[in-house]
Amino acid sequence: MNKDSSFDNIISACRSNILDILDAGKIGHAGGSLSVLETLVALYFEIAKINPKDPKWEDRDRIVLSKSHACEAMYAVLGEKGFFPKEKFKEFLQFNSMLQGHVEICTPGAEYSGGSLGQGISFACGLAYSAKLKKKKHKVFCILGDGECHEGEVWEAAMFASHYKLDNLYAVVDQNHYCTLGNVDDIMNLEPLEDKWKSFGWETIYEKDGNNVTNMINNFKKLEKISGKPKCIIANTIKNNGIPSWEKEHNHLVSGKKLSNGLEEGRKLLK
Amino acid sequence: MNENHELKRMREGYGDAVIDLAQKNEKVVFVGADSGGHERKWFFENSRERLIETGIAEANSAVIAGALASEGFMPFVLNFAYLYARMYNQISQSIAEDNYPVRMAGYYAGVWGFGGRSHNCINDLAFMRALPNFNVFAPSDYWETKTLVKKVAALDAPSYIRLSGVSTPTVYDSEPEFLPFRKHKDGNDCTIFCHGTMLHETLQACQEEKMNVSVVNIPQIKPLPKEEIIREAKATGGAVVVEEHSYIGGLAESISSLLSENYPIPIKKVCVNDIFPVSVRMEEQNVYEKFGISTRHIKEAVKSIIN
Numbered sequence: 001m002n003k004d005s006s007f008d009n010i011i012s013a014c015r016s017n018i019l020d021i022l023d024a025g026k027i028g029h030a031g032g033s034l035s036v037l038e039t040l041v042a043l044y045f046e047i048a049k050i051n052p053k054d055p056k057w058e059d060r061d062r063i064v065l066s067k068s069h070a071c072e073a074m075y076a077v078l079g080e081k082g083f084f085p086k087e088k089f090k091e092f093l094q095f096n097s098m099l100q101g102h103v104e105i106c107t108p109g110a111e112y113s114g115g116s117l118g119q120g121i122s123f124a125c126g127l128a129y130s131a132k133l134k135k136k137k138h139k140v141f142c143i144l145g146d147g148e149c150h151e152g153e154v155w156e157a158a159m160f161a162s163h164y165k166l167d168n169l170y171a172v173v174d175q176n177h178y179c180t181l182g183n184v185d186d187i188m189n190l191e192p193l194e195d196k197w198k199s200f201g202w203e204t205i206y207e208k209d210g211n212n213v214t215n216m217i218n219n220f221k222k223l224e225k226i227s228g229k230p231k232c233i234i235a236n237t238i239k240n241n242g243i244p245s246w247e248k249e250h251n252h253l254v255s256g257k258k259l260s261n262g263l264e265e266g267r268k269l270l271k
Numbered sequence: 272m273n274e275n276h277e278l279k280r281m282r283e284g285y286g287d288a289v290i291d292l293a294q295k296n297e298k299v300v301f302v303g304a305d306s307g308g309h310e311r312k313w314f315f316e317n318s319r320e321r322l323i324e325t326g327i328a329e330a331n332s333a334v335i336a337g338a339l340a341s342e343g344f345m346p347f348v349l350n351f352a353y354l355y356a357r358m359y360n361q362i363s364q365s366i367a368e369d370n371y372p373v374r375m376a377g378y379y380a381g382v383w384g385f386g387g388r389s390h391n392c393i394n395d396l397a398f399m400r401a402l403p404n405f406n407v408f409a410p411s412d413y414w415e416t417k418t419l420v421k422k423v424a425a426l427d428a429p430s431y432i433r434l435s436g437v438s439t440p441t442v443y444d445s446e447p448e449f450l451p452f453r454k455h456k457d458g459n460d461c462t463i464f465c466h467g468t469m470l471h472e473t474l475q476a477c478q479e480e481k482m483n484v485s486v487v488n489i490p491q492i493k494p495l496p497k498e499e500i501i502r503e504a505k506a507t508g509g510a511v512v513v514e515e516h517s518y519i520g521g522l523a524e525s526i527s528s529l530l531s532e533n534y535p536i537p538i539k540k541v542c543v544n545d546i547f548p549v550s551v552r553m554e555e556q557n558v559y560e561k562f563g564i565s566t567r568h569i570k571e572a573v574k575s576i577i578n
Contacts, residue, residue, distance in 0.1 A: 105369055116364045122331045123365055126338020133300075133320060133344070153361075156328035160335070163326075 007213040010041055010080065012270055015242055017076030017089060019266050025072075025093040025101075027255035030246060030262065033073035035176035035211070035237040036143060040065075040077045042216035043141055052082040055108045061138050062127045064112045066120020067145035067174060068103035075099050075107065083109035118151030120144065121171060125157045128169035128230075143172045146234075147179030150188050155200065161230035162201030169230040170223060171202070174210065176239035178250040194234055202232040210235025242266060276440035276471065282378050284416030285434060286310035289347050292424050293318065298345045299424075304332040306350040333358040333366060333373075340371035345424065352377030352433060353392035355399060366429050367402045374423045379436030380409075381468060381515040382562045383555075388547035397520020399431040400493045407493040409433040409514075409522075411470035414443040415490060422449045433467065433492075435515070437553060440471045442488075451491030452499040458484040461509030461576045463569065464500070466490055466522055469513040469541075472559060476566035482573055484511075495525050501533050509576040510538045513569055515559075518542035539572040 014037055022028045040063075044050065048061040065074050072092075079086045084098070084107070091097040098106045102115035111127070114120050124142035131138055148154060161169050173193070177184055184190055197204040203226045205219050216235065223231040240246035243266045246254065254262060289310045293299040300321045301307065301314045314322035323339070325332040329350060336346040355362065355377050366373045377395055384391045399407050406428055410416040416434065423430040447453070455470070456477060462485040465473045470488045477486060485507055489496065504510060510530065512523035523540040530536055543562050551558050559565040 113364065113368050116360050118330075119334045119361055119365050122334035122361070123338045123341075125331075126335035127342060129323060129335065130339055130342035130344060134342070153328075153330045153334075156325065156331035157334075159328070160325055160331060 007041065007045070010045055011037065011213065014041060014073070014076040014080050015266070016270050017079055017086065018072045019263050021072045021075055021089045021092045021099070022254065022259060023263055024090050026259065027093070027253065028072050029069040029252065030072065030243070030254045031178065031239040031250065031252050032067055032070040032145060032174070032176060033076075034241045034243065035239045036067065036070045036174040037073045037076070037241070038211045038213045038237075039143055039172050039174060039216055039235055040073055042213050042220065044077050044081050046217050047220045048141060049138065050109070052109065055083060059136060059138050062111045062124070062140045064120045064124045064127070064140065064142045065103050065110075066112075066114060066124070066142050067117065067148055068112070068114025068120065071099070071101065071103045074103050074110065078107065078109040081109070117145070117148040118153035121154050121157040122160075124169060124171070125160050125166065128161065128166040129164060131168055132164070132166070139168050139170060141170045141172070143174060145179070146173055146175040146177065146190060146193065147184045147187070149173060149190055149193065158197065158200040158202065165228050166230045167227045170220065171230065171232045173197075173232065173234045174237055175234050176237045178239045178252065180252045197232045197234065202230050204232045204234065207233055207235045210237040211241050242269065276442070278438040279413035279441050280438045281410055281413055281416040281434040282308060282436075284410070284413035285349070285376055285420055285432070288417040288420035292420070293321065296345065297321075298343065300339055300344050300346050302332050302336040302339070302346050302348045304329045304350055310349070329354045329358050330361045333361040336373045337365035337371045340366070340373045341369070346373050348373060348375045350377060351390060351392070352380035352395040353390055355395060355431065359398060363402055367404045370404045370428055372427050373429050374432075375430065376432040376434055378434040380433040381435050382543055382548040383551050383558050384436045385550050385552060387550035391548040391551070393515070393517045393543045393548060394520060395431075395433055396492055396516050396522065400520060400525070404428055405493065406430040406491075407433070408490055409466040409492055410490055411467055411488055412439060412441045412443060414441060414446050417446045418449050419490060435468050439468050442471050442474065451489065452496040453488045453490070454485060455488055456484070456486040458482065458486075459507060460484050461511060461573060462487055462503050462507045463511045463513060463573065464489055464522065464526055465513040466492065468515050469564065472564070472566055473513055473569055476569040479566055480570050482570070484573055489522060492522055492525065495529060497529055500526060500529060504530050504534045504536050508536050510536060511541060511569065511572045511576055512538065513541040513564065515564055516542060517545055519545055537576055539576050541568050541572050
């Protein structure tokens with residue numbers, strides 16, 4: 001089996017996990033989870049040095065999901081990678097479950113408790129600075145939403161990373177073009193987004209197919225060679241990728257009938 | 272006790288203590304957002320990489336401190352008290368939720384500052400107390416500030432220390448032992464609970480007029496030393512709470528709430544009204560009189576409790 005098709009299998013398994021998690025919780029942020037999945041698979045299955053048997057290993061790479069509402073994708077990938085048994089998916093959103101409605105550090109493998117947007121990138125800056133202080137070689141990866149880039153704090157952090165030349169820090173902007181209530185640029189224009197990151201001193205790549213794992217892996221590898229500055233990939237993705245009816249409506253949250261129809265549609269496509 | 276009441280800034284005590292800790296422990300780092308004084312200068316000159324400067328980006332500074340603490344460093348964050356409201360959601364999510372031991376301190380707390388309504392902060396205890404996992408302290412002078420910095424350094428939890436912005440009379444003459452509840456004077460008619468700058472005012476009021484009252488300094492606002500306060504309430508049967516803070520959400524409301532549930536007694540609050548305090552010159556006279564928290568107000572409150 002070539003590598004691309006093995007990633008196809010992993011993506012299918014993780015997408016199936018996402019559907020199981022949504023099914024268990026009866027509600028969830030499907031859209032942003034399905035858009036960011038390939039980025040997470042690229043990181044957890046190829047790029048990042050991590051050990052599911054030792055999630056707190058000192059020299060691991062740190063992965064911070066700043067858009068932590070995409071928790072279903074995170075749990076799907078962490079479960080698939082073996083950080084915890086997949087039976088746990090059933091407990092999503094249950095009282096005191098380790099799978100909360102936004103990613104929190106009670107989940108093995110999670111590095112940051114998010115929810116309120118714009119903070120994960122600051123946290124990642126702090127982790128990257130800590131690594132430099134400790135003279136450690138590990139990397140820090142941070143995944144943001146494009147709507148999240150409306151937050152001023154993102155740009156405070158972007159300035160910080162560049163000022164301190166944090167070349168161990170990688171940001172991915174999952175540009176799925178939709179925030180809660182509509183098109184990101186209609187709500188508040190972000191463009192030119194790539195120029196913004198570049199002007200803040202980040203080595204920036206625009207990836208027009210951010211739902212392609214191999215492309216994402218190649219981008220990370222390209223950026224690895226850059227030193228002296230932080231790095232950013234703007235990944236053009238599709239919100240609700242893989243569930244055509246949800247894709248059309250750009251749903252942010254799904255529940256009820258819409259959820260059950262989408263689950264049925266998604267599961268058929270996975271067969 | 273310090274009889275001369277030499278004027279000294281709590282800020283100096285904070286800086287002296289942080290420098291002392293930083294010299295002994297390499298894990299100590301200072302996170303500033305274009306903020307800080309001689310402690311910042313010390314880091315700049317002696318351990319440049321342990322000074323993490325974010326520029327005027329307070330929200331970012333709070334979260335970066337949280338991350339540093341998560342990696343085992345001991346971050347100290349210093350800024351204006353009022354700016355902790357600006358960092359509030361960041362402190363809540365990126366520090367308090369996961370109990371990261373970030374040591375925060377806010378200066379220009381209280382009514383006395385030239386910055387005016389935006390800068391003079393009389394509600395910091397209210398909003399910092401409301402954060403789960405947080406420990407909240409208010410020293411009464413330069414010396415007790417040093418004690419509290421050592422106290423928060425030893426805590427494996429987030430903390431906030433409230434500092435006045437102006438030089439204040441010293442009450443102690445050396446670093447006192449840390450006590451969350453410290454009795455300065457014994458009496459029978461009622462107990463005056465206070466903290467911060469109001470400890471000196473209260474002791475002053477007791478010198479100006481002979482009053483048979485207990486005086487208790489409570490530098491640990493949260494968690495409140497509940498048992499000692501209840502025991503004290505039982506002993507004297509009346510309480511006056513004095514603080515350079517709004518009557519909303521500070522020590523006065525904490526003690527009222529505690530005693531109403533456990534041992535209801537008459538309580539008088541000598542606090543600042545629900546206002547935004549205007550600018551005050553450093554050399555201004557009778558500042559506390561203008562804001563309703565002078566020795567006169569303390570004496571009147573005691574009389575109204577006793578009668």
